[in-house]
Every structure is written in structure tokens, then in C-alpha cells.
Amino acid sequence: MPPEPAPTPARRAVSPLDHRIEAVTGHDIDTLWAYRDRGVLDEPHAHLVDRHRELAKSQIGVAFYLRLLNRLSSGEFDVDDALFTRIDHTVDQLEEATNARNAAARKVLAALEPIEAAAPASVPDAKQLSTDDQAALLAIAGGAKLYEHLLTGRMSVTAASGTRIPHAKLQRLEDAGLVVRDTDHPVQAGQPVALTDAGRAALFAARRMPTTQVPQVPARPGTSPSTLAQRR
Numbered sequence: 001m002p003p004e005p006a007p008t009p010a011r012r013a014v015s016p017l018d019h020r021i022e023a024v025t026g027h028d029i030d031t032l033w034a035y036r037d038r039g040v041l042d043e044p045h046a047h048l049v050d051r052h053r054e055l056a057k058s059q060i061g062v063a064f065y066l067r068l069l070n071r072l073s074s075g076e077f078d079v080d081d082a083l084f085t086r087i088d089h090t091v092d093q094l095e096e097a098t099n100a101r102n103a104a105a106r107k108v109l110a111a112l113e114p115i116e117a118a119a120p121a122s123v124p125d126a127k128q129l130s131t132d133d134q135a136a137l138l139a140i141a142g143g144a145k146l147y148e149h150l151l152t153g154r155m156s157v158t159a160a161s162g163t164r165i166p167h168a169k170l171q172r173l174e175d176a177g178l179v180v181r182d183t184d185h186p187v188q189a190g191q192p193v194a195l196t197d198a199g200r201a202a203l204f205a206a207r208r209m210p211t212t213q214v215p216q217v218p219a220r221p222g223t224s225p226s227t228l229a230q231r232r
Contacts, residue, residue: 015055017108021048024116025204035204040141042200048111055104062101065094129206133173137195137203139163140179145190146170157193178202 018029025032025045029052035041036049069090077083129137143160146167157165170193173179178199182192195203 015052015059015105015108017052017055017105017112020116021052021108021112024112024119027204038138038141039195040138040200040203042197042204044111044115045204048108048115051104051107051111055101055108058097058101058104061097062094065090065097069094129202132169133178134203134206135163136165136169136173137178137199139165140173140193141195141200141203144193146181146187146193147190148187150188155187158190173199 021032022028027035032041032045032049033053036046041049069087072083072087072090139159139161140157144157144165146155146157148155155167157167157170159165170179174181177196179193180196182194185191
């Protein structure tokens with residue numbers, strides 16, 4: 001009997017909670033993961049994404065053992081004691097993977113429910129950012145430093161991505177409480193600049209998808225509203 005196929009690297013597994021996460025944040029899961037890696041998210045949303053990554057990983061394990069069990073029962077192998085032993089072993093592994101997936105889902109819910117509860121109150125307070133401000137905050141989120149030129153005395157921010165941000169814009173963002181400088185470092189050597197919690201929240205809110213509701217579908221002749229509701 002050939003060896004069990006090894007799990008292959010996979011893209012993010014889609015969990016049953018994805019639609020709730022996307023609805024409350026206004027972003028698709030892949031965008032949330034990217035924002036987490038870039039340091040854009042505030043602590044509650046970063047915690048949620050971390051728990052979702054654990055859930056996605058555990059979901060991959062469940063899918064793997066389901067595929068293996070389906071292969072073992074497909075008729076590809078001789079029906080003998082070795083097959084029964086392998087099926088029993090796979091069922092045990094599937095049960096363990098399912099228990100791990102369910103535990104991960106509970107952690108996602110524990111992180112998601114407070115965000116859902118706070119969402120209605122937080123929307124009216126979201127800061128309105130211009131496109132330039134959003135681009136500057138995104139660049140700063142990836143790492144940035146404020147430098148003073150030794151000869152000219154002119155100051156500007158250089159992001160890790162190579163983006164340059166005028167000092168005047170930095171001052172506006174700083175005055176708005178969206179970014180903060182580490183003044184323990186001299187500007188000649190580079191003062192680290194980072195988003196504040198308010199900056200992360202404002203950027204996150206500003207970059208929500210235009211709509212988070214399912215678009216209205218025109219009714220076809222003879223189609224009742226209840227039928228459309230079921231489709232949604």
C-alpha cells in the first residue's frame with residue numbers, strides 16, 4: 001500500500017466564519033491578513049486575524065484527512081485487514097483534526113464577538129482620510145524614519161518601501177494623533193515613526209470596502225421577495 005500523501009502547502013482555507021469577519025470589518029480575509037503583516041491593524045483586529053489564521057490552518061488538516069478517507073474508500077485498494085487498520089487510523093486523525101478545528105473556531109468567535117458588538121458605535125467616529133493620507137499611513141505602517149539632512153537641514157520621512165513623505169504631511173498626521181515619533185533617537189540618525197492606535201483605526205476604517213451589504217438583485221418576473229432573500 002503506497003504511503004499517505006503529505007499535506008501540501010495551501011492557500012487560506014475558507015472557514016464558515018469568514019463572512020462574519022468580512023461583514024464586520026469591511027475587508028476580505030486576504031486583505032486582513034496582508035494588513036496584519038504590515039502592522040495596520042489595531043490590537044483587537046490583529047488578535048482576530050491571528051486566531052483566524054489558526055482556524056484556517058486547522059481547517060486544512062480536516063480537509064486533508066477527509067480527502068484521504070475518501071481515497072481509502074474509493075475502491076483503489078484491496079479490501080483487507082491493512083485497509084481497515086488504515087481507515088480506522090485515518091478516522092481517529094480526522095476526529096483529532098476536527099476537535100482542533102472546533103477549538104480554533106471558538107477562539108475566533110471569542111475575538112470576533114466584541115468587535116461585532118462595538119462596530120455600530122465605532123462607524124460614526126471613523127476619521128475621514130484623503131487618498132494621500134491613506135497612502136502615507138500605509139507606508140508608515142511598514143516602517144519609516146524621519147531624517148534631517150546634515151547639510152540643508154531639510155527633514156522628510158523615508159519609509160521601508162522607499163516612499164518619501166514630506167515633513168509637513170508628517171506634522172499634520174502627528175497633530176491629528178495618527179502617528180508618533182520616537183524622539184529618543186536623533187533626527188540625523190533617523191527617528192522611527194509609527195502609527196498610533198488611532199491611526200490604525202482611522203486607516204482601517206477609511207480603507208473599508210465601499211459596501212459591506214449584499215447588493216440588491218433585481219427581481220425577475222414571477223420571483224417573490226422571499227425567494228430573493230433565500231438566495232442571499
